[in-house]
Amino acid sequence: MQRHDYLIIGGGMVAANAVNGIREHDGQGSIAILGAEPDGPVTRPALSKKLWTDPEFTFDQIWMAPEKDANTTLYTNTRVQSIDRDEKTVTTDDGEIHGYGQLLLATGGTPVTLDNLPEGERVLYFRTVRDYNRLRELSGQQRHIVVVGGSYIGTEIAAALVQNDTQVTLIHTEEVLGGKMFPKSLASCFHQRYLDQGVTLLGGHRVDNGRTHGDRVTLALDDGTTVEADAVVFGLGVTPNVEIAERAGLEVDDGVIVNERLQTNDENIFAAGDIARYPDQILGRQRVEHVDHANQSGTTVGHIMAGSQERYDHTPYFYSNVFDMAYKAVGTLNSSLETVEDWAIPQEKGVVYYLKDGRVKGVLQLNMEPDKLEEAREVLADTSEQSEKTLIGRIRID
Template identity: 55%
Template sequence: MTDFRYLIVGGGMVADAAARGIREIDTEGPIGIISEDVDRPYARPALSKKLWTDPDFSWDEKVDLHTEETGASFLLGTAVTSIDRTAKTVTTSDGETHGYERLLLATGGKPRSLPGLDPSPRVLDYRSATDYRRLRELADAGAHVAVVGGSYIGTEIASGIVQNGARVTLIDPDEVVGGRMFPEDLAQAFQQRFVDHGVELRLGRRVSEGSQSEAGVVLTLDDGSVVEADAVVVGLGIEPATKLAADAGLTVRDGVVVSSTLLTDDDSIFAAGDIAEYPDRILGTRRVEHVDNAQQQGRQAGRNLADADETYDHTPMFYSDVFDMGYEAVGQVTTKLRPVEDWQEPTVTGVVYYLDEDDTVRGVLLWNVWDKTDEARKVLAEAHALTPDMLPGLITP
């Protein structure tokens, strides 16, 4: 059995940030990282963004996070199958046992799959560097790629690979690309970028069944139409990987329930990242699947593993870049809420506020407006004192 003072289950950006957070306080305590991935922690957003659009964005310098700098030991390509909270050990898929003093669960999420289509070299759930390397091979060969889902991943991947010479068909259940997030005019402008770049759109459609062979993939849509492609990228979001925590008897709701210090029911086990349901100081109980949260929450979890006992008080932002459009946002960005738009140039530069039925701001979208997320957080923190007529001009580019 190998023992670690600090053991991290999961090898994503949370793991890297946590290892560095530990080292801010404890420079010597042994750190172990057990990951199902075959690569050390890397900057996951690059897989759908910069690696497709910036030829100078190198893996070693910009994507690999070089977590080995922390002195952590890695067990890659390895799954943890159970936690023994009494013995303070975890068991892995290869039958090995590892002890811990403090444990961090950072298991992330599992991509939602298409019915009847298991992941393969032609069907990519697109979550890992292995998926990126395979899709790069296909795109460089000018393949026809069907992208299923108009999510962050779906739209970014469709944008990235069509700009790299592949033929792309985007299948989206929304009637307009981005229609669940953006006001109508903005969603139309967003969609037009895909049209202008030659992406074939199949809108208001879902995949009802599919099959794959050595020759390619065939998707049948819910209207009976068929899409034949060399490969499929599935961008239907993730399910938080909470089974390990639940099986260990930890409280799980939408995610693994943690305190303001990211501690679970067990005073030796913390959770962070995609799986953590935590109390946000501004927005209340939530679970966040974005990189800013992974980095900031991971760092705080690491510090608290090393006995810092500090509150996680960061309200995370999220962002996306598609063609020549980009945004940053804080809070809820959904057309289920009422948008109040404040444009400097319509659909090009401006701010959209999202209000609930009480006219309280619950989300702020900064469209081609940069470095204003702190101001957006301030709006959300003071939302109860703001009326809709006070919003225009509150945040300016």
């Protein structure tokens, strides 16, 4: 058995940041990362964004090297089977046992899949470096690729592919792409951007099933029609990987329940990133699957595990870049809420506020440089009743 002062289950962005956070307070303690993927930590958002659209951003730049020293070890292709909280050990699938002083769960999420269409060489549930590499092989030369899913990953991949000599069909459940998130006028412009770039949009549909035959994939939709392509990429969201925590008797409810110090109901076990359901000081208890949260919660939990008395008091933002549209947001973006729009250039540059019962629940900033995220957080933290009169001009649009 190997024993470590700090043991991290999960080899992604949270792990890399946690190692660096630990090293800011403890330069000598032994650290081990147990990662299930064959690669080390990567800047995962680049797999669907910059690697496709920024010629100056190279593949070598995606790697996130945690602080390297003789007391830090990264294990890849290593899956953890169980945690023994009494003995303070974890056991991997191949029977290896690792002891810990402090344990961090950073297991991330698993892509949602269709039961009747397993992952294959031409069917990708996009998340990993392998998925990116395979999609590069399948795309280009005007091949036809179907993207399924109208949320962040699906819209980003569709935009990336069509800008890289690929015919793209995007299947999504909304009548207007982005309609569940953006107010009507902005959703209409978002939708039109894809049409203008040559993406075929099949809105209001779901994929019932599909099959691979030779070098082709055929999808059957819920209206009885079929779509054939060279490959299909699914972006249907992820399910948090909480099984290990649940088997260990930790409190789980749509994520691993943690306190303001990212600590579970076991004082020696912490959780951060996608799986942590934490008490946000502005938005209340929630679980966040975005990169800012992975970076900030990872660094903070590293500090805390190494003895810092700080709390995780960051309210994370999320962002996306497609074509000429770059947005950042904090809080809830749901078009069913009341919205107040403040535009410098209509549907091109401005701020959208999302309200419920007079309280601001979300703030979207479109094509604003520099961003005003701290001002957005201040608006969200303001508990007084808001309206168009109080919000127009509140965040200055440079």
